[in-house]
Amino acid sequence: MVYGFSPCGARGEVVRVEVDVRRGLPGMDIVGLPSNEVRESRERVRIALRNSGFSYPGDRILVSLSPAEIPKTGAGFDLPIALALLAETGQISLPDEVLATGEISLQGRCITVRGTLSAVLAAGERRIGAVVVPSPALEALRGIGSVAGEIFSVASLQDLSSEGLRRVDPPAAGKGEQPSPVGMDDIRGQPLLKRAAALGAAGFHNLLFFGPPGSAKTMTARRIPSLLPPLSPVASMEVARIYSMRGLEEERPFQAPPLRIPHHGASLEGLLGGGRFCLPGEASLSHRGILVLDEATEFRPQVLQALREPVESRSVTISRAGRIEVFPAAFQLVMTSNLCPCGQLGRNQGRCMCSLQEISRYWRRIGSALLDRVDLRVRTDYEGSARAAPGQGELRLRVQAAIERQQARFSRSSVRFCRENPRNGLVPPEGAEELFPLSGELQSCLQDSMRRLELSDRAASSVRAVARTIADLEDRDPVTAGDLQEALSLRASGADRLLGREVV
Numbered sequence: 312m313v314y315g316f317s318p319c320g321a322r323g324e325v326v327r328v329e330v331d332v333r334r335g336l337p338g339m340d341i342v343g344l345p346s347n348e349v350r351e352s353r354e355r356v357r358i359a360l361r362n363s364g365f366s367y368p369g370d371r372i373l374v375s376l377s378p379a380e381i382p383k384t385g386a387g388f389d390l391p392i393a394l395a396l397l398a399e400t401g402q403i404s405l406p407d408e409v410l411a412t413g414e415i416s417l418q419g420r421c422i423t424v425r426g427t428l429s430a431v432l433a434a435g436e437r438r439i440g441a442v443v444v445p446s447p448a449l450e451a452l453r454g455i456g457s458v459a460g461e462i463f464s465v466a467s468l469q470d471l472s473s474e475g476l477r478r479v480d481p482p483a484a485g486k487g488e489q490p491s492p493v494g495m496d497d498i499r500g501q502p503l504l505k506r507a508a509a510l511g512a513a514g515f516h517n518l519l520f521f522g523p524p525g526s527a528k529t530m531t532a533r534r535i536p537s538l539l540p541p542l543s544p545v546a547s548m549e550v551a552r553i554y555s556m557r558g559l560e561e562e563r564p565f566q567a568p569p570l571r572i573p574h575h576g577a578s579l580e581g582l583l584g585g586g587r588f589c590l591p592g593e594a595s596l597s598h599r600g601i602l603v604l605d606e607a608t609e610f611r612p613q614v615l616q617a618l619r620e621p622v623e624s625r626s627v628t629i630s631r632a633g634r635i636e637v638f639p640a641a642f643q644l645v646m647t648s649n650l651c652p653c654g655q656l657g658r659n660q661g662r663c664m665c666s667l668q669e670i671s672r673y674w675r676r677i678g679s680a681l682l683d684r685v686d687l688r689v690r691t692d693y694e695g696s697a698r699a700a701p702g703q704g705e706l707r708l709r710v711q712a713a714i715e716r717q718q719a720r721f722s723r724s725s726v727r728f729c730r731e732n733p734r735n736g737l738v739p740p741e742g743a744e745e746l747f748p749l750s751g752e753l754q755s756c757l758q759d760s761m762r763r764l765e766l767s768d769r770a771a772s773s774v775r776a777v778a779r780t781i782a783d784l785e786d787r788d789p790v791t792a793g794d795l796q797e798a799l800s801l802r803a804s805g806a807d808r809l810l811g812r813e814v815v
Contacts, residue, residue, distance in 0.1 A: 318426030335371030454484030522691030
């Protein structure tokens, strides 16, 4: 039995490839909802087999791809169709069950296709004993370990005729953690920005940096991953599978959390996923990492507002006719923005000519609904001194210690969600009161602040989580009044502060 792989959706589909050769007019028919590139396989396979020294049958050939109701896409069906045809005609022998994926050139050379890593992982889940991939695809399988059965590589059909299938072991992942080329030491001064970045990294909280151009907003956002610990093997393979579905195996991070910075002209499908083949977007590519929206107010409003559900549910659901795909999207959202459209507001020597209506319209592009899901809002300024600004090493150690405290706390919880997502910022609002309890005095302080600042219940849960992260970052068990006040100050960014009328 020969299987192929269709790289469509969140995880792809394993497809059974059956070949029947019977008497009739010479030709090949492919059935089972094949796309145009799959239909073109018949010509590539015919020429490649003849150029590689194999005998192409002069009979009628039927190729059936099942399940029949699933659309088949991608050029990776060349290799499984060729192997199934050669096995049917007795020219080669194959294992009892084998999954193959790869494109074939007219000279018979095997070419890597999108979704190779996902295909190997799917074969392991289906308990398919053997997988055949092109030889150049072995690099895409680096660090995969023993999650699948036997892996065979084939460079070309000529090698298949002379040497047969060659069993190989995927390359091992690089040992040791590579130091980040950038860090917080690149930023001079800015103790408030570094403090907020450490809090966001420790608790997986969403952030907003807003201020005049050149006040280290983007620099800080790009350097937050340098504070995070490496991904676990399970999380690393989860991220690698998403990258494989987009054909980005060479760009996938092995240990470092992913960092995605899409351009502000990104489309809705490019950010959330979807499109013709229903592929993951930037939100899923930043899973277990950070999604930076630099100059967030320049993104289209409908694109920004579409992020509200992924930020809340940590997943993206794409509904199409006949199928529903759910992409993982547990990312940390970091947004940066100027204070006004011209960028001069907040500059000491600048002269802003924007009207209040223009500034209000500028900020309405983000919208209060998305802004309500941002835990930390920090007004940036030109602060170039080195006063009380901790270094990269100190911040990283404190962040990792805080994460370890959270993991230890949530490992004792009976809630399954907490064990799978042991970070304060990932706790849903309905579980914040139970998981982040406050004393009676602090509870009254929070309720008074909710009425005074007009905070929603979601915002109150966010304040609880941030206060808990502040205590974790300071290596304290109980949450103090100072922790709660700091969390409220980082949350309470009203209209005056967003418009630059109030100094942080």
